[in-house]
Amino acid sequence: MQRAGFVAARHELEVESESEEExxxxxxxxxxxxxxxxxxxKECYEEANETEExxxxxIEDLKAKVAFLRFWSPLDHHNHRSCGPCFTDVILVASSDEPPAGSPVPVPAHKAILVSRSPVFKAMLENEMEESRSGTIKIGDVSYDALRAFVNYLYNAEACLDEQMACDLLVLAEKYQVKHLKSYCEKFLVSKLNWENSIITYAFAHQHNAKTVLDAALSTITDNMDKLTKREEYVELVEKDPRLVVEIYEAYLSKQVNTAAHKDSPVKP
Amino acid sequence: MQRAGFVAARHELEVESESEEExxxxxxxxxxxxxxxxxxxKECYEEANETEExxxxxIEDLKAKVAFLRFWSPLDHHNHRSCGPCFTDVILVASSDEPPAGSPVPVPAHKAILVSRSPVFKAMLENEMEESRSGTIKIGDVSYDALRAFVNYLYNAEACLDEQMACDLLVLAEKYQVKHLKSYCEKFLVSKLNWENSIITYAFAHQHNAKTVLDAALSTITDNMDKLTKREEYVELVEKDPRLVVEIYEAYLSKQVNTAAHKDSPVKP
Known part of the structure; x- marks a missing residue:
C-alpha cells in the first residue's frame, strides 16, 4: 500500500517537473x-551528513570514555555488596545545627578521589590538618542525603536533581570548589526558572555566586517589572537586602537603554 | 564592501531566477x-544545522565530564610534586625474564582505582591474595615504560602510542581485562596497518584475541594474495604456526565466494 503511494507520488513529481515551474x-x-x-x-547535503556521522x-567515543573513567562509588549499595572492601580511607559526616536524632551516618570515601576533585579537600587532606589526621571530615549545614549525593557526584559525575537538591549541591560545590558540579546545578536551576520562583532564585544565586543563574533570573524579573512590586518576596527582599533590589532596578534600566539604542528610538516613558 | 558584494550576488540570483531555466x-x-x-x-537545512549545533x-558537555572524571596519576611528575602525598596504597613492579640491571622501579597506585578499572585486579585485591596482603603486584614480561603507561591509562584514559607501545598495552589490557584500553590500542594498530606489517600484525592479533585488528589484517593480506608466498614472514608462519596460514587461505576462499555471489558471476580461476 505504502509503496503504491510512493510510486504515485513519484509519478506526480515527474509530471510536475515537466510543467513550466521547475x-x-x-x-x-x-x-x-x-x-x-x-x-x-546535494554535495553539501552529503557533506553535512558525513559531518553528522x-x-x-x-559522542560514542566520549561516552565510552566517561563510562570507563566513572567510578563505582563506595555508596552504591549494589556494588558495595559485591565489591567487598572498598579501600576507603576517610569518612565524611554531615553536621547540621539541628540536634541529631541519633549519631550521624558517616559517608565513606577515598582521599585520592576527594583530593582529585576539589582543591579545598586537596588543601585539607594534603596539609597535616585535623581532618587529615583524624580521617574524618565534618561538613556543616548539610543533610545526609545532600552529602551522600555530593560524594557520589565526585565519583561518577551523576546526580538525580530536584530543585532543593540542586540548591544544596550548588552550595557544596561552591564551598568545595567543584566547578563541574556547580555548573551542572546551575544549568538545572536555569531550566526550572519561572516568574514564580525568579526572586527567590535571584537572591539564592546572588548569595552563592552563581553567575549563570543570576543572569537568567534577572532577565526573567526585568521582563515582568509591572508585576514586581506586588510580590511578597519582593517586599521581603527590600526589607532584608535592599542592595539586591537596587541591582534589579539597575539591570532594568540598563536593559531599557540597550533596547532603545537597538531600536534607534527614544526610551519609552 | 562585503555587504555590497552580498547585495550584488542576490541581485544576480534574482536576475537568473527570471531566466528560463530556474x-x-x-x-x-x-x-x-x-x-x-x-x-x-531551507527548512531541513536549518533543522540539520540545529542538530549539528x-x-x-x-560533545562539549562530554569533554567537560571527561576532564572532571580524569585523574591526575601518581606518576604524573608535574602533579606529583605539587600534590604532596598521593595516598597510594599499592605498588606495581615490572618483572621481566631478563636479569635486572638494578632493583626494579615500583609504580605507585591506588587499590580503589585498579579495582575499579580491571576485574582481574578486583579479584586479586579484594580476595585475600598474596598481592593484597603484601601491597605489591608483580607484572610479568613487561617493560617499566609499558607498565607506567598502563597504570597512567587507568587513571586518565590517555596514552601516547607508537606501534610497540600499542602492542605492549594491548597485551596488558587483554591480561587485566581493561576493555576500553584494548579497543583504544586496536584502533591505533588498525590505523597503522599496511601490507608490510600485515602478517606480523595478523599473528599478533591472533595470539592476543584482538578481533578488530585480526579482521583488518586478514583483509589486507587477502587483498595481496599474489605477493603473499614470497614474503619471509609468511614462510616463518608456515613453519611456526601453520594453522594461522590455513585461516588466511580460508578467509581468501570465503572472500572469493562472497565476491562472486555479489557479482552474480562465477569465481575467477
Whole structure:
C-alpha cells in the first residue's frame, strides 16, 4: 500500500517537473520546494551528513570514555555488596545545627578521589590538618542525603536533581570548589526558572555566586517589572537586602537603554 | 564592501531566477545548482544545522565530564610534586625474564582505582591474595615504560602510542581485562596497518584475541594474495604456526565466494 503511494507520488513529481515551474524535491523531508525555499545542493547535503556521522561517532567515543573513567562509588549499595572492601580511607559526616536524632551516618570515601576533585579537600587532606589526621571530615549545614549525593557526584559525575537538591549541591560545590558540579546545578536551576520562583532564585544565586543563574533570573524579573512590586518576596527582599533590589532596578534600566539604542528610538516613558 | 558584494550576488540570483531555466543557490557553498543536484529545502537545512549545533554542545558537555572524571596519576611528575602525598596504597613492579640491571622501579597506585578499572585486579585485591596482603603486584614480561603507561591509562584514559607501545598495552589490557584500553590500542594498530606489517600484525592479533585488528589484517593480506608466498614472514608462519596460514587461505576462499555471489558471476580461476 505504502509503496503504491510512493510510486504515485513519484509519478506526480515527474509530471510536475515537466510543467513550466521547475520544482525540487528535498532529499530529507521528501517535500517539493522551489527557488526561494532552496537549502543546499546535494554535495553539501552529503557533506553535512558525513559531518553528522562523525560527530555522532565522537559522542560514542566520549561516552565510552566517561563510562570507563566513572567510578563505582563506595555508596552504591549494589556494588558495595559485591565489591567487598572498598579501600576507603576517610569518612565524611554531615553536621547540621539541628540536634541529631541519633549519631550521624558517616559517608565513606577515598582521599585520592576527594583530593582529585576539589582543591579545598586537596588543601585539607594534603596539609597535616585535623581532618587529615583524624580521617574524618565534618561538613556543616548539610543533610545526609545532600552529602551522600555530593560524594557520589565526585565519583561518577551523576546526580538525580530536584530543585532543593540542586540548591544544596550548588552550595557544596561552591564551598568545595567543584566547578563541574556547580555548573551542572546551575544549568538545572536555569531550566526550572519561572516568574514564580525568579526572586527567590535571584537572591539564592546572588548569595552563592552563581553567575549563570543570576543572569537568567534577572532577565526573567526585568521582563515582568509591572508585576514586581506586588510580590511578597519582593517586599521581603527590600526589607532584608535592599542592595539586591537596587541591582534589579539597575539591570532594568540598563536593559531599557540597550533596547532603545537597538531600536534607534527614544526610551519609552 | 562585503555587504555590497552580498547585495550584488542576490541581485544576480534574482536576475537568473527570471531566466528560463530556474537555478537555486546553495545556502552552504553558495554555488548554483539545478533540480538533479538538489539537496534539501531551507527548512531541513536549518533543522540539520540545529542538530549539528546540538551534537557539538553534547560533545562539549562530554569533554567537560571527561576532564572532571580524569585523574591526575601518581606518576604524573608535574602533579606529583605539587600534590604532596598521593595516598597510594599499592605498588606495581615490572618483572621481566631478563636479569635486572638494578632493583626494579615500583609504580605507585591506588587499590580503589585498579579495582575499579580491571576485574582481574578486583579479584586479586579484594580476595585475600598474596598481592593484597603484601601491597605489591608483580607484572610479568613487561617493560617499566609499558607498565607506567598502563597504570597512567587507568587513571586518565590517555596514552601516547607508537606501534610497540600499542602492542605492549594491548597485551596488558587483554591480561587485566581493561576493555576500553584494548579497543583504544586496536584502533591505533588498525590505523597503522599496511601490507608490510600485515602478517606480523595478523599473528599478533591472533595470539592476543584482538578481533578488530585480526579482521583488518586478514583483509589486507587477502587483498595481496599474489605477493603473499614470497614474503619471509609468511614462510616463518608456515613453519611456526601453520594453522594461522590455513585461516588466511580460508578467509581468501570465503572472500572469493562472497565476491562472486555479489557479482552474480562465477569465481575467477
Amino acid at each position: 520544482t525540487m524535491r528535498c532529499v530529507s523531508c521528501q517535500d517539493q520546494y522551489d527557488a526561494d525555499e532552496a537549502g543546499t545542493c 562523525e560527530l555522532k561517532r565522537e | 537555478t537555486m543557490r546553495c545556502v552552504s557553498c553558495q554555488d548554483q545548482y539545478d533540480a538533479d543536484e538538489a539537496g534539501t529545502c 546540538e551534537l557539538k554542545r553534547e
